[in-house]
């Protein structure tokens with residue numbers, strides 16, 4: 028009887044290992060396209076998953092407003108404050124007027140701070156999240172986003188040093 032229990036426990040352990048531990052690398056990548064050292068993917072995925080706190084990727088067909096956003100090497104956005112109606116799907120047309128790469132990443136300030144710290148550790152990390160766009164000098168990129176929650180949110184540039192230099196802005200979503 029004891030022997031049988033022992034064998035069952037061992038089998039369970041093997042099953043657990045096979046089911047839970049082994050497939051981990053397979054879903055570690057998912058929709059995220061960040062290039063970073065192995066083992067860091069999961070942590071980062073959890074973080075960018077937080078972006079859903081302010082809405083979800085928008086469908087281009089539902090865009091009701093284009094919002095032009097300028098970025099420059101003075102580490103400022105223009106406009107620095109954007110008002111949106113809850114439920115609205117907007118297209119941010121994000122232009123980089125500077126000489127270095129800049130980004131617009133949507134999130135809460137807490138998420139962006141956490142993410143900025145991550146970027147300092149892995150400066151080469153590229154973003155391919157629907158809530159973010161990285162724009163080379165002289166180029167324009169876009170984010171299509173539907174804001175489903177009212178509140179005050181943030182956006183920032185997470186190129187190392189830029190967030191710290193104050194490259195951020197506010198999004199106010201009204202009911």
Ligand SMILES: [Cu+2]
Pocket residue numbers: 102128129130184185186189194
């Ligand atoms: Cu920047």
